[in-house]
Amino acid sequence: MTKPLTIVWFRQDLRIADQPALRRAVDRGGVIPVYIWAPEEEGDWPLGGASRWWLHHSLASLDEQLRERGSRLIIRRGPTQAMLDGLLEETGATAVYWNRRYEPAAIERDKQVKATLLSRGVPAESFNGSLLHEPWTVVTKQGGPYQVFTPFWKACLTADVRHETLPTPREVTSPAKWPKSLSLDELELLPSIPWDAGFYNAWNVGAPAAERRLQQFISEAIARYHEDRDRADVDGSSLLSPHLHFGELSPRQVWTAVEKELAKSQALKSKSGKGAEVFLKEVGWREFAHHLLYHFPQTPTEPLREQFRHFPWRRSQQDLRAWQRGQTGFPIVDAAMRHLWVTGYMPNRMRMVVASFLTKDLRLPWQRGAEWFWETLVDADLANNTLGWQWTAGCGADAAPYFRVFNPTMQAEKADPDGEYIRRWVPELAKLPTKRLREPWTATAEELAAAGVQLGMNYPPPIVDHHEARDAALAAYEKIRAS
Ligand SMILES: Cc1cc2nc3c(=O)[nH]c(=O)nc-3n(C[C@H](O)[C@H](O)[C@H](O)COP(=O)(O)OP(=O)(O)OC[C@H]3O[C@@H](n4cnc5c(N)ncnc54)[C@H](O)[C@@H]3O)c2cc1C
Structure with a gap:
């Protein structure tokens, strides 16, 4: 019997490791990894020029990682629903999986896509691949959203949640026949005027580089993070923000790697734990930001107060x-x-x-x-x-x-x-x-x-x-x- 095929719709989770949608699809059978470029569906905030540059290189890296596992990335240009429908028909895939996003326009679009697929009998499942605590899982005693960081973070830290990473698939099973894909260049993500020259010197894009950066930060800089993070003249912080934004690294990967370091420093009774603690709190601000955006979706343009x-x-x-x-x-x-x-x-x-x-x-x-x-x-x-x-x-x-x-x-x-x-x-x-x-x-x-x-x-x-x-x-x- 041939294995069932699943479309994995990649978005801000451009990695193989600790990737819930991909993991579940691999466990189910064959996988068609897809990226759909549909900027008009991003509401008022289609990707800016610098982000488009990053996305180009991140997609190239994801394709490489998939190829190392016997697979590849299929690229399509939106609208999303039509692209998914087309792929389901062309490939005979029987389910669509993805990891959730939390921006207002993305939530609306995703809800519609899910409802449409389910109404046609296509299993459509979404997962948490980007946060430690999804916005609706942390609530005040009154049952509402938090508006102050300290109690929010305290509630997160005392929540009964274990931040374990998922095993990375060694192999990603291909379909018998690959559907057509656009080339990455056809998305025209790179700027037409060369204002990105400095980006190439500053960054290594993609999940493998993100994992190296995390390890380097932990071994070289985290101990001094609480002192150096406010300095402009030294690289005192992790520089992980674009990797986290594009999901080349999950916050669970960050959390577990830092906890390991914390345990080591406690065992050695060294002071390096202070930097690690302050660093995790900053990752907490990222959680808080997503909590606020979800509960107050008007805030990208309207003041909360x-x-x-x-x-x-x-x-x-x-x-x-x-x-x-x-x-x-x-x-x-x-x-x-x-x-x-x-x-x-x-x-x-x-x-x-x-x-x-x-x-x-x-x-x-x-x-x-x-x-x-x-x-x-x-x-x-x-x-x-x-x-x-x-x-x-x-x-x-x-x-x-x-x-x-x-x-x-x-x-x-x-x-x-x-x-x-x-x-x-x-x-x-x-x-x-x-x-x-x-x-x-x-x-x-x-x-x-x-x-x-x-x-x-x-x-x-x-x-x-x-x-x-x-x-x-x-x-x-x-x-x-x-x-
Ligand atoms: C006006 C303004 C605009 C900002 N815009 C963005 C943005 O568009 N994207 C973005 O990722 N960050 C933004 N930040 C937050 C913060 O400045 C960056 O996350 C941080 O500088 C990234 O560097 P790093 O990865 O070395 O951070 P580190 O200090 O190493 O922190 C680790 C991670 O925690 C998260 N984080 C750290 N500080 C914050 C914070 N204050 N709020 C939310 N998350 C945080 C980031 O994901 C970061 O990668 C903004 C801050 C300000 C004041």
Whole structure:
């Protein structure tokens, strides 16, 4: 008897290891691994340019991993329902499996696909491949969603859940005949202008690279994570965010690998456990972000805190452009924005600094910042990005209060004490003495001349006065608070 065939619909789970949909399909029989490109089904948030770059390379890597196991990846261009229907008919497959997503548009689409398949008698099953705790499994005593991180995370940690990974299939059985596939290039995911050159230096895409990165982070950096994660000048964090977003690595894989390290450090009575604990808490923020997005699906565009609907945001295309291009005249902000443009990444502390600058110093809407990050981050993630922007703007759940305005100079002193980060990304200021580097407008004419800096010519003067801008932001906040 021939084995039943299952279509595995890959999405943000581009891996073989700890892949529930694939594992179940392999156990059932033959497998047709499929990726369907349907950007028009992503609602207001079709993939940005940097994410499309990542996706291209991640799909190539997934195909390679499948081929090593005797299989391959079939690529189709949407709409999803029609593509799945076509494949079921062409191949004789009798079931469709996938791992769940949590973005509002994806949930809607998936529900419809599932209902349609089931109504035709095709078993359609979805699994949890992306989270430790799915959003509806963690509820307050009153049965509602959490809006504060600490009790949310406490509830997760005390939940009776074991984060075990699934065995990786050694072989993935092929169908007797492969259906047709588009070539990856036909999806045209790579940018037509070469702004991605720096991405190639910065990243190794795909699950094997993600697993290596995780091991390297655990053995080399996790012990110092709690101290280094806020530094801009050293790679103090894991750099796993794009791998986690595209599901090249599951959070269960991360969790079990780190727990192993924690157990080791406890046995050795070493202090390295502190870094591991703080790191797992950050993975917890990712869980919290998905919890919030699921329960408050309007938040990618609407503030969670209602009063912020009436906030008097400014409108200035010119200031927005200066921020996007790293031309604000505030070197730490400009360094971070250029870092983002060149590599598709920015460290967490820098994301907070530039987001505070946009929403408080420039008083531009946080949604404009979220959109730019969406386009330029390789780890652009609707849940994490929404949480990050609403947190910094002060209008989200468990957010920094609006009156907390980051001072760019002080942030630069802490995150980049020797000025290495600024010198790297804003090379026109590299020759300034460190104490002037953060505030070139305070340098004397001689210092500027000696460093070859001409303010207004090869580097802009600051586009706002930070102290005046801070006062104006606080006054605007007082107005909505009073109303
Ligand atoms: C304005 C703003 C926008 C952001 N946009 C995104 C985004 O689009 N995509 C994204 O993945 N992260 C986003 N973050 C969160 C965070 O900055 C990144 O996850 C982190 O910098 C990625 O680097 P890392 O992998 O080295 O993180 P690590 O510090 O090593 O953390 C490990 C993992 O935990 C998760 N994580 C860490 N911090 C957070 C956080 N604050 N919120 C949610 N998850 C977190 C990530 O998956 C990360 O890979 C944003 C933060 C801010 C302030």
